[in-house]
Amino acid sequence: MPELPEVEAVCRRIRPSVAGRRILAARLLRPRIALPHPSDQLERFLQGRRIETVTRRAKNILLHLSGRPPCALHLHLRMTGNLDLLPDVRFLPASARFYLEFSGHDGLVFTDPRALGRIRLLNQDDLAALDAALGPEPLSRSFTPARLAAAARASSRPAKLFLLDQKRIAGLGNIYAAEALFLAGIHPAQPMKTLEPARIGALHRAIVDTLRGALRSAEREYSRPGTRSQAEDFPLRVYGREGHPCLDCGHLVHRVKQGGRSTYFCPHCQQPRGA
């Protein structure tokens, strides 16, 4: 679930019910995800604090907390994490790994079947370091074609790996990186620095369009009861479609490994160009 659009949707969904609330109790059901914090210390630290605001940076969720030295609870959903509002924390889902309890037994739960997600406490320096380690937010004004072009010129990495690098662009993941490259007609192995300016422009547009579309879809999903597959609102054009005909040209979609992860692409619509 969690690339930038899904993480943003989670933030928007929980914000109204979480911002301004006081934490009556915190429980870490899987201590490992909060290392190196000792679980009892983390629970004690959170107890009694107030959540001021909920913000997002790339795929990172930040619950800014009240208290003397300003700090924040940093949540990363990784592959299968999620945050849900609970009417009553005495009834937890099976994949609950961590939760905060508010007044009246309602709460916020971190669920994660694979338990690859992470929770940490960040001070001001940590927050600044986190921000500094990340590239521009692709849905903000700071993400311009010129900035993308400048970063591209400086990198000989394959386009797909470039897009996954959070230091270059913050928040793209395996699915939407593949989708953006397909939209822009770029071969995933094409070295970034060999892309024509026009291609960079197309890629910039493709990234923004892909993320905007996915965000709208993710928001609608949360606002609607019942489980709908993402594909119903936001059909993926190449991701997961190995061996199926390309929706644009009919050639079969290929799957290759890059950086240990699957990349899907159309060999006809996304041909390597130039050097």
Place this chain on the structure above:
DNA sequence: TCGATCCTGTAG
């Protein structure tokens, strides 16, 4: 810049 690793679940 790779591969292994952290975990659990699901599909083939």
Place this chain on the structure above:
DNA sequence: CTACAGGATCGA
């Protein structure tokens, strides 16, 4: 049984 999964980090 094996392969794979929307992520990131660490050590070689």
